[in-house]
Amino acid sequence: MPKKVHVQTTINGETVEFLCEPRQSLLEVLRDELGMTGAKEGCNNGNCGACSVILDGRLVNSCIVLGVETEGKTVETVEGLAEPGKLHPIQEIFLEDAALQCGICTPGFIVATKALLDKNPNPTEYEVRYWLAGNLCRCTGYDKIVRAVLDSAQIMSSEVGA
Amino acid sequence: MSEKKEYKVIGTRPIRHDGVDKVTGRALYGADFQTTGLLHGKVLRSRHAHARIKSIDTSRAEAHPDVKAVVTAADLPTAADKIADLGESAVNLKYLCDNILASDKALYTGHAVAALAASDPHTAEEALELIDVEYEVLPPVLEVREAMEDDAPLLHENLKTDAMGEKSEESSNVASHFQHKKGDIDTGFAEADVVIEHDFVTGTVHQGYIEPHNATALYNPDGQLTIWCSTQGAFAVRQQVSEILQIPVSKVKVVPMEIGGGFGGKISVYLEPVAALLSKKSGRPVKVLMNRAEVFEATGPTPASYIRVKMGVTNDGRITAAEGYLAFEAGAYPGSPVGAGAMCIFSPYNIPNGLIDGYDVVVNKPKSNAYRAPGATNAEFAAETVVDEICEKLGMDPLEFRILNGAEEGVSRIDGPVFPRIGCIEATEAAKEHPHYEAPLEGENRGRGVASGFWFNVGLKSSVAINVNPDGTISLVEGSTDIGGTRASIAMQAAEVLGIPAESVYPTVVDTNSVGYTDVTGGSRTAFATGYAAYEAAQDVKQQMTERAAKLWEVDAAEVQFADGDFVCVNGKDERMSFKELAARLDEVGGPVTGRASVDPTGVGGAFATHIVDVEVDPDTGKVEILRYTATQDAGKAVHPSYVEGQMQGGVTQGIGWALNEEYIYDKDGRMSNASFLDYRMPTCLDLPMIDTVIVEVPNPGHPYGVRGVGEVPIVPPPAAIANAIYRAIGVRMKELPMSPGRILKTMGKL
Numbered sequence: 001m002p003k004k005v006h007v008q009t010t011i012n013g014e015t016v017e018f019l020c021e022p023r024q025s026l027l028e029v030l031r032d033e034l035g036m037t038g039a040k041e042g043c044n045n046g047n048c049g050a051c052s053v054i055l056d057g058r059l060v061n062s063c064i065v066l067g068v069e070t071e072g073k074t075v076e077t078v079e080g081l082a083e084p085g086k087l088h089p090i091q092e093i094f095l096e097d098a099a100l101q102c103g104i105c106t107p108g109f110i111v112a113t114k115a116l117l118d119k120n121p122n123p124t125e126y127e128v129r130y131w132l133a134g135n136l137c138r139c140t141g142y143d144k145i146v147r148a149v150l151d152s153a154q155i156m157s158s159e160v161g162a
Numbered sequence: 163m164s165e166k167k168e169y170k171v172i173g174t175r176p177i178r179h180d181g182v183d184k185v186t187g188r189a190l191y192g193a194d195f196q197t198t199g200l201l202h203g204k205v206l207r208s209r210h211a212h213a214r215i216k217s218i219d220t221s222r223a224e225a226h227p228d229v230k231a232v233v234t235a236a237d238l239p240t241a242a243d244k245i246a247d248l249g250e251s252a253v254n255l256k257y258l259c260d261n262i263l264a265s266d267k268a269l270y271t272g273h274a275v276a277a278l279a280a281s282d283p284h285t286a287e288e289a290l291e292l293i294d295v296e297y298e299v300l301p302p303v304l305e306v307r308e309a310m311e312d313d314a315p316l317l318h319e320n321l322k323t324d325a326m327g328e329k330s331e332e333s334s335n336v337a338s339h340f341q342h343k344k345g346d347i348d349t350g351f352a353e354a355d356v357v358i359e360h361d362f363v364t365g366t367v368h369q370g371y372i373e374p375h376n377a378t379a380l381y382n383p384d385g386q387l388t389i390w391c392s393t394q395g396a397f398a399v400r401q402q403v404s405e406i407l408q409i410p411v412s413k414v415k416v417v418p419m420e421i422g423g424g425f426g427g428k429i430s431v432y433l434e435p436v437a438a439l440l441s442k443k444s445g446r447p448v449k450v451l452m453n454r455a456e457v458f459e460a461t462g463p464t465p466a467s468y469i470r471v472k473m474g475v476t477n478d479g480r481i482t483a484a485e486g487y488l489a490f491e492a493g494a495y496p497g498s499p500v501g502a503g504a505m506c507i508f509s510p511y512n513i514p515n516g517l518i519d520g521y522d523v524v525v526n527k528p529k530s531n532a533y534r535a536p537g538a539t540n541a542e543f544a545a546e547t548v549v550d551e552i553c554e555k556l557g558m559d560p561l562e563f564r565i566l567n568g569a570e571e572g573v574s575r576i577d578g579p580v581f582p583r584i585g586c587i588e589a590t591e592a593a594k595e596h597p598h599y600e601a602p603l604e605g606e607n608r609g610r611g612v613a614s615g616f617w618f619n620v621g622l623k624s625s626v627a628i629n630v631n632p633d634g635t636i637s638l639v640e641g642s643t644d645i646g647g648t649r650a651s652i653a654m655q656a657a658e659v660l661g662i663p664a665e666s667v668y669p670t671v672v673d674t675n676s677v678g679y680t681d682v683t684g685g686s687r688t689a690f691a692t693g694y695a696a697y698e699a700a701q702d703v704k705q706q707m708t709e710r711a712a713k714l715w716e717v718d719a720a721e722v723q724f725a726d727g728d729f730v731c732v733n734g735k736d737e738r739m740s741f742k743e744l745a746a747r748l749d750e751v752g753g754p755v756t757g758r759a760s761v762d763p764t765g766v767g768g769a770f771a772t773h774i775v776d777v778e779v780d781p782d783t784g785k786v787e788i789l790r791y792t793a794t795q796d797a798g799k800a801v802h803p804s805y806v807e808g809q810m811q812g813g814v815t816q817g818i819g820w821a822l823n824e825e826y827i828y829d830k831d832g833r834m835s836n837a838s839f840l841d842y843r844m845p846t847c848l849d850l851p852m853i854d855t856v857i858v859e860v861p862n863p864g865h866p867y868g869v870r871g872v873g874e875v876p877i878v879p880p881p882a883a884i885a886n887a888i889y890r891a892i893g894v895r896m897k898e899l900p901m902s903p904g905r906i907l908k909t910m911g912k913l
């Protein structure tokens with residue numbers, strides 16, 4: 001078995017240290033080494049977005065990032081979005097808009113939406129669809145997801161404005 | 163059922179009960195399950211589509227220090243171990259077992275031949291190379307019509323055709339042939355002024371759920387087996403595992419984890435028995451996860467098919483006769499959904515004379531399985547395309563034609579059943595009245611198409627228990643795994659009975675030891691049948707609470723009524739108490755109240771849908787763009803309209819994928835060339851517009867709130883609606899699915 005590597009990184013604002021094999025993906029590290037199962041595996045080769053996390057401000061598929069690559073970086077996952085006693089507005093609106101059915105794609109979509117709205121607080125429908133094209137959902141037909149993203153943008157920018 | 167009923171909870175849109183867990187990443191799906199001492203299993207799969215297994219040598223793998231157990235078919239009880247006179251079911255059991263771990267032959271690429279468990283998944287995967295399998299490679303047969311040829315390679319040397327109850331002498335790949343007849347087909351065609359006949363081919367497609375199959379098993383030394391998995395039916399897993407491993411159902415406890423999509427593909431077991439065997443051998447819990455390629459190659463896609471449809475009409479637009487020939491690929495073992503396809507093919511219509519022949523045919527592909535209205539999409543793609551051509555020939559509006567010939571109460575389907583109150587015509591009328599239908603569609607290479615669809619839905623068994631909490635809420639215990647929001651739609655039906663808000667119900671999906679038998683989440687049955695059980699369990703609670711109120715007031719139970727959420731004394735005494743108030747005082751009059759119900763409802767209401775689609779075809783590339791989509795559907799009564807719309811939108815999208823892109827592509831040796839989400843191209847949100855929905859409500863008399871199943875039928879119309887739109891856009895009739903760019907160019911004569 002290859003020797004494990006020590007990695008120090010920041011996950012959801014907290015310093016985290018772990019040991020991982022050089023071949024382990026960030027998704028494996030999160031799920032199997034750190035017990036953070038919010039990111040899901042749908043394909044393990046970068047095609048579905050169920051494993052989406054934000055790495056140094058950039059949306060990535062954690063199944064095609066190596067765990068060792070996160071040394072000294074910051075990782076945001078779905079587990080870090082809600083505040084104590086309060087869901088993140090995107091989470092709130094996904095529920096209100098019924099933008100999930102089975103829910104396996106939901107953490108990925110929510111993280112991808114956060115990454116989009118961080119960059120572009122007022123996207124058009126086309127921009128939303130373009131951005132989320134890397135996240136597959138087989139249940140919803142995307143209609144309610146796209147609406148939830150547009151609604152989140154609206155509510156979050158009005159909250160910022162207020 | 164003409165008067166509109168007023169409901170307090172039914173028809174509203176509460177936040178789903180499991181919502182917070184699902185948006186925070188806390189909900190635990192099968193792959194998320196952890197337990198102490200866990201080993202990881204991997205499955206060795208055949209790379210040959212058809213081969214005799216001459217030997218399997220596991221000794222090198224067993225010698226590996228990190229490998230804790232290796233299993234092959236030799237570890238399964240064989241069919242011969244079963245009581246000798248099981249007859250037919252022994253054969254079926256052998257098929258079931260052989261699909262879990264191949265014994266004598268590998269029948270498709272991806273067929274499991276051995277499995278092992280090791281300390282971590284990477285070691286397990288690498289150790290698979292230490293299992294030596296010697297194959298005698300045989301020629302595969304990969305297409306239904308080729309498999310039906312007399313000289314086709316045989317998958318099962320002793321499979322005889324069951325031809326309408328008679329067994330054939332010769333072995334064949336045709337497992338069965340059945341027939342439905344109504345009226346007199348020759349007379350019907352003789353009465354027709356216009357007869358159209360075409361044949362159609364559809365490809366193998368996958369349900370495409372985002373969560374791969376998973377199973378964790380722990381076989382305890384006392385013989386108790388526990389399985390944690392993502393499944394559409396915990397009891398179905400229990401049953402299959404008990405049959406395959408030949409242990410009593412009571413020895414198996416199945417704990418359903420959250421499930422990341424199924425659409426019919428997570429009913430059959432694949433990994434569960436393997437994980438159980440590995441656990442038994444290793445003495446430790448074993449988790450087995452499929453990767454995406456395994457999901458494609460080794461689970462149960464829905465079959466490719468060859469279908470011929472002939473339909474006759476009079477000049478004034480009445481259907482006089484319809485004939486269908488359906489040959490479906492069962493995959494490696496008998497049991498395609500051709501039967502269901504034959505039940506649906508012409509069912510949106512009132513047809514006096516009909517003949518339908520169905521063939522279930524084995525080929526060297528994975529054993530096919532259910533996929534959302536299984537069989538109906540293939541079949542109705544063919545029929546609805548022929549209907550469109552008929553309308554064109556007659557110069558008749560295609561929705562007008564569907565209304566004129568539409569099925570309604572009292573009409574019998576060609577396969578026999580007589581329709582109860584249904585909303586076939588109402589759903590079509592809703593499409594006709596929708597602004598989309600009359601909206602101008604300008605521009606070149608654009609066209610609008612319509613199609614209808616039918617799915618019969620099922621009832622089956624469900625159980626629910628309700629415990630009344632002292633704070634006036636209830637906990638609801640159910641056995642239906644929640645794939646798309648059924649905790650909410652079931653809870654709402656109990657809430658309606660008890661006059662409490664949906665938020666006062668705490669639904670929990672529990673394991674097979676903790677609730678009465680419940681059939682699978684499938685067949686569009688869950689909101690209908692488990693909802694029915696919730697309704698009945700709530701009635702039981704109401705009855706008991708009425709008695710408790712009477713006791714409290716020292717009156718006769720007959721003198722207490724429940725109205726508008728309050729228990730009221732009607733004998734002159736001025737007593738009134740809300741459900742909540744009474745719940746707080748139950749201990750004064752006998753202690754806790756638990757209501758329960760197990761149902762097997764027969765009043766299933768069939769589902770009908772009509773869809774309108776606008777497309778634009780790029781004549782240079784053959785790519786089809788969906789410009790606008792509207793789906794109408796009779797839901798009976800929409801319990802939670804958001805999730806009904808969601809079912810419609812999701813079904814439409816899967817239908818669009820099936821229509822335009824999705825198919826298994828095999829090389830000549832029977833290896834799948836596109837076993838990834840990159841190459842098996844499912845729709846992304848960039849491929850689609852918003853999907854407009856119209857919920858029509860023709861209450862189902864067989865359910866207390868009029869509920870019909872809604873989940874499946876919306877996948878049925880899209881391929882035909884899109885084919886009909888393509889015809890109007892570029893003037894070519896597409897008779898093959900998917901209508902991928904290459905096929906479109908070919909049909910246009912450009913390739």
Ligand code: FES
Nearest residue numbers: 042044048049063
């Ligand atoms: S699991 Fe990472 S993209 Fe699919």
Ligand code: FES
Nearest residue numbers: 101102137138139
């Ligand atoms: S909700 Fe099931 S995959 Fe998106």
